[in-house]
């Protein structure tokens with residue numbers, strides 16, 4: 001069975017119950033459409049450790065542990081929720097640099113990172129990283 005995870009924004013999680021992400025996964029729609037008919041388990045739903053005045057104390061150590069959990073639990077893919085992107089002045093969603101950093105670290109240990117969970121911008125394609 002394929003195991004996947006969702007990564008979302010800590011600040012957004014303060015007022016988000018994750019229903020949009022979980023609905024899309026359960027329906028195998030939007031960012032999860034490519035899994036239709038596949039035996040896939042949503043094995044984790046985690047957040048970054050925050051930024052600015054919402055930063056958690058064990059920021060780096062905690063992220064390292066979460067990345068290690070992905071590897072230890074054989075999670076093949078992490079989908080990045082759209083709440084981790086904010087629109088710029090041209091109304092174009094730009095990925096949070098903290099999430100981009102975590103994504104590079106996930107890819108470096110063999111966990112593939114995909115763009116989106118739900119919503120019109122959720123392509124479900126491999127995340128393009130610089």
Ligand code: SF4
Nearest residue numbers: 009011048051096098
């Ligand atoms: S680092 Fe990015 S994803 Fe995390 S809380 Fe801050 S804005 Fe949200």
